[in-house]
Amino acid sequence: MSEFKVLIADDHAIVREGLIAMLNLADDIRVVGEATNGLEVIEMTEKLRPDVVLMDIRMAKLDGIQATREIKTRFPEVNVIALTNYDDDEYVFDCLKYGASGYLLKDVSPEDLLQAIKSAAQGESLIDPAVLNKVLTQFRHLARDSSDHADKLSPREKEVLKALTAGLSNKEIARQLCITEQTVKAHFSSIYRKLNVTTRSQAIVGAVKNGLVDLNR
Structure with a gap:
């Protein structure tokens, strides 16, 4: 069975710990590291080369959007999923524009998050339905x-x-x-x-x- 390596980037320890506890229950997913800010996640991506980065948007030193841009520029084979509380049009658009494979809100179900990670690692994408509908509605005009x-x-x-x-x-x-x-x-x-x-x-x-x-x- 292939194993997917995941790097978590979030400035809240309780969020990181919760994600690690959940992801560790999956046989085919291994958390390889935790980053607390945008600069740290870039450095750890270079060192660890994960299959997927779970990226918070608002973090210190460098936000998740710019970190996503840098990672996709330097390490295009690494897949980034934005995992955030924010569904602002600008955040969503910029993350997708800079190459994120998915955009999920933090109230996503564990099952959907696991599926998103596996999909992203295999070159597919998953965007929270509510977020996708909002973006498409915004783009209509x-x-x-x-x-x-x-x-x-x-x-x-x-x-x-x-x-x-x-x-x-x-x-x-x-x-x-x-x-x-x-x-x-x-x-x-x-x-x-x-x-x-x-x-x-x-x-x-x-x-x-x-x-x-x-x-x-």
Whole structure:
């Protein structure tokens, strides 16, 4: 069984201890370290090379958004999940823009958090449904025509993007579109290249912001 290495970044000891106690109950997840601020999590990421970083947003010395940006720039293979109390549009957008694989609120269920960690470690993403709905609603009035991007995407790629904005996993997208998971991954590779992005979260932001999916259908 493969084991996923997790690094926790949060400035509250009680939060770190609670997360460690919960994650240690999973056979395939190992907590490799704790960081208390943004600078420390970057240093520990370089040293420990975790599969996933659970990142708080508001921390001393360097906030979680800038820490995410630095980690994804220097260590693109490391996946970052924002785990926070804040669902502000700006926080969500910046985290996803800088490459976070997921954005979850701290009231997330243990089951969903475990699934998010495993999904992120395997290149997928998970965004809290309430947060995703808020971001998509906010982007509805910001969406603009982007024919250059739209012309590059095939009808099937647009269907895959629409399913992604609904929060579906690769397996669920494959089932919904009656294609294989390998085909879904191939579509994502093509979408990333055409939109000039590197993560599913960035693809969501790009798709909605540029009006590439119809959110009302």
